[in-house]
Amino acid sequence: MTTRRQMLKSAVLGGGATVVAATALGSLGPEAAFGQAAPDIEPGAVDPNFAEGRIRSIKDNTLLVLGSNMVFHSIRVVDGTSLWKLGPVSFDQAKPGDGLYARGVRMPDGVLAAESVWLNIVNIKGHIRNITGDKLHLDHGGKEILCHRIPGKSVAIYSDSPPSADLSPLRVGQHVQILGAWRPDTNEVDIATVFSAH
Amino acid sequence: MHGIAALQPYVIGLVLLWASLTKLFSARMRAEAGRTALARLAGPARAVPALRLAGALELVVAAALLLPPVLPVEGVAATALSTGFLAYLAYARLTVPESSCGCLGAHSRPIEGRSFARAGLLLAASVAAIWAGPYTGGVWAALVAAAEVLVLLGLSPELDRHWLMPLRRLVVRVRKPLAPGPQGEVPLEVTLRLLYRSRAYCSASARLVSDVQDVWDEDGMRFVVYAAREGLAVFAVPLADADPAGVRVALVGEPALA
Amino acid sequence: MARSRPTDPVDLLGPVQGEVSWFCCGAAWGPCGTVGKGACGTCNSGSLQHAWPNTSDACWAITRPDSCGVSLSRRTCGFSHRTTALCGGASVVTTIADCGPQTDLFCGERSCCGATCASNRLIDLTPAAYSRIASLSSGLRPCEISA
Numbered sequence: 001m002t003t004r005r006q007m008l009k010s011a012v013l014g015g016g017a018t019v020v021a022a023t024a025l026g027s028l029g030p031e032a033a034f035g036q037a038a039p040d041i042e043p044g045a046v047d048p049n050f051a052e053g054r055i056r057s058i059k060d061n062t063l064l065v066l067g068s069n070m071v072f073h074s075i076r077v078v079d080g081t082s083l084w085k086l087g088p089v090s091f092d093q094a095k096p097g098d099g100l101y102a103r104g105v106r107m108p109d110g111v112l113a114a115e116s117v118w119l120n121i122v123n124i125k126g127h128i129r130n131i132t133g134d135k136l137h138l139d140h141g142g143k144e145i146l147c148h149r150i151p152g153k154s155v156a157i158y159s160d161s162p163p164s165a166d167l168s169p170l171r172v173g174q175h176v177q178i179l180g181a182w183r184p185d186t187n188e189v190d191i192a193t194v195f196s197a198h
Numbered sequence: 199m200h201g202i203a204a205l206q207p208y209v210i211g212l213v214l215l216w217a218s219l220t221k222l223f224s225a226r227m228r229a230e231a232g233r234t235a236l237a238r239l240a241g242p243a244r245a246v247p248a249l250r251l252a253g254a255l256e257l258v259v260a261a262a263l264l265l266p267p268v269l270p271v272e273g274v275a276a277t278a279l280s281t282g283f284l285a286y287l288a289y290a291r292l293t294v295p296e297s298s299c300g301c302l303g304a305h306s307r308p309i310e311g312r313s314f315a316r317a318g319l320l321l322a323a324s325v326a327a328i329w330a331g332p333y334t335g336g337v338w339a340a341l342v343a344a345a346e347v348l349v350l351l352g353l354s355p356e357l358d359r360h361w362l363m364p365l366r367r368l369v370v371r372v373r374k375p376l377a378p379g380p381q382g383e384v385p386l387e388v389t390l391r392l393l394y395r396s397r398a399y400c401s402a403s404a405r406l407v408s409d410v411q412d413v414w415d416e417d418g419m420r421f422v423v424y425a426a427r428e429g430l431a432v433f434a435v436p437l438a439d440a441d442p443a444g445v446r447v448a449l450v451g452e453p454a455l456a
Numbered sequence: 457m458a459r460s461r462p463t464d465p466v467d468l469l470g471p472v473q474g475e476v477s478w479f480c481c482g483a484a485w486g487p488c489g490t491v492g493k494g495a496c497g498t499c500n501s502g503s504l505q506h507a508w509p510n511t512s513d514a515c516w517a518i519t520r521p522d523s524c525g526v527s528l529s530r531r532t533c534g535f536s537h538r539t540t541a542l543c544g545g546a547s548v549v550t551t552i553a554d555c556g557p558q559t560d561l562f563c564g565e566r567s568c569c570g571a572t573c574a575s576n577r578l579i580d581l582t583p584a585a586y587s588r589i590a591s592l593s594s595g596l597r598p599c600e601i602s603a
Binding site for chain 2: 005007008009011012013014080081082084087088115116118129130131132133134135136139141142143149151152153154155157162163164165166167168170171172173192193
Binding site for chain 1: 484503505557562
């Protein structure tokens with residue numbers, strides 16, 4: 001890992017000779033398909049290269065997911081796959097019961113070779129009903145969602161100002177969008193980003 | 199007791215007057231009529247007429263209660279109306295739980311326990327009003343009626359923005375929750391937001407095929423790696439600088455990583 | 457702020473720039489589990505669809521983009537829009553399946569990419585659609601919308 005990181009560091013800082021503007025793929029199994037143009041999908045239709053649902057079980061590098069529409073998905077995670085759970089995480093952070101969205105390439109055998117997997121990600125809008133301790137009580141369509149500030153992770157964006165780890169300018173009654181990670185089977189969310197218009 | 203009963207028609211009358219005027223004249227209420235349980239029950243096309251009909255009914259009963267003479271039949275009418283409110287709330291909660299009440303004003307929150315408590319209190323007051331006589335004075339009766347009005351207002355989610363929200367704002371100002379802790383590591387989200395605003399990310403984003411794969415900090419920079427069509431895209435983001443112009447990018451072929 | 461009904465929708469004159477976010481609908485998990493299939497009754501997180509602020513009078517009364525100084529034409533369920541990320545140029549064509557976003561609640565909000573910025577929330581995509589032009593974890597991006 002260190003060697004790889006050093007190589008990438010020198011590449012981006014201009015000290016290495018391994019920087020290439022564009023090279024062909026072809027050596028990484030399922031990832032080889034990532035570079036292919038996505039087939040045209042009828043607007044309004046289900047996107048076959050996308051999956052949604054909750055993890056039922058995990059077998060080797062494959063997530064067995066039951067879609068909310070009761071369709072099963074097998075989602076293969078490879079070295080190049082990114083996993084998000086309030087930030088980038090390793091594969092061992094994926095747990096049965098987690099909700100997910102995944103994008104990748106549907107292989108001929110029906111398996112989704114994942115490029116990106118977002119675990120428990122939610123993007124909800126609502127009014128701040130109250131603020132107590134480290135929590136925002138969000139009124140989301142009449143239901144209260146408890147949104148936890150996670151020190152070192154949660155940030156707020158006040159319109160186009162630079163992002164800030166300081167959430168104290170948020171006010172009761174304000175309308176906000178909260179991007180975060182749901183705590184499975186609860187009405188609680190860990191905050192990644194709060195978007196505020198003011 | 200007679201003094202308390204004597205004031206009930208006025209308490210109920212004022213609440214019904216408020217409810218009827220909102221239903222009959224509030225443009226916002228008409229705009230949000232489609233979200234109320236009444237609309238879900240009566241059909242979207244009949245939402246506004248149904249609200250107006252309910253408002254007119256409430257206005258008639260309110261006028262009868264507030265204007266002399268005091269008659270038992272007014273209490274009976276108020277009791278019938280309050281029973282109807284409770285039945286409507288129960289039916290709406292069971293059949294269209296996500297819709298709002300449409301009782302005393304426009305707001306988007308679904309029917310909650312407070313709405314039932316308010317309707318229950320109105321029903322009790324209406325029953326008491328059947329035996330109401332002319333009010334002959336009495337401080338205690340007036341205090342009870344005033345407390346009743348305050349409880350009814352407190353049980354009205356439609357009014358939260360006038361008292362509960364300012365109260366909570368005050369508490370937040372005093373207690374200062376969410377106050378920033380000691381300055382620690384720069385959150386990754388701060389780096390990513392800076393990255394999204396940069397020309398470097400903009401120029402490379404069409405080539406990215408994954409979310410963040412790897413992140414590490416070194417020499418005052420944060421390095422962020424994505425899968426790209428060419429292999430990998432690596433960004434270097436200055437940790438101490440909020441200027442997106444300082445972000446650098448390189449596309450690295452996978453063969454180079456082997 | 458003017459609250460009168462606009463007569464000259466900007467999206468009729470050409471592509472319009474604004475902010476794009478994502479929302480879940482249809483069968484779903486977590487806080488999304490109770491949102492239903494949207495105003496058109498067809499919305500699904502896994503389909504290439506979007507919410508538009510002017511699908512009906514009732515919808516317009518809720519979203520009120522005019523209060524942010526933006527007029528948008530009436531487009532009903534099933535109408536196609538192309539949303540192009542101002543950052544990178546990736547685009548996706550989706551059909552209307554819901555009413556939204558509530559533009560008036562975020563008036564004046566601005567998102568930037570490089571030197572290019574766009575203001576006001578004009579469109580919400582399903583996760584399937586949004587993830588074709590940006591990462592779901594970005595949450596909000598500047599975009600261009602064309603019919």
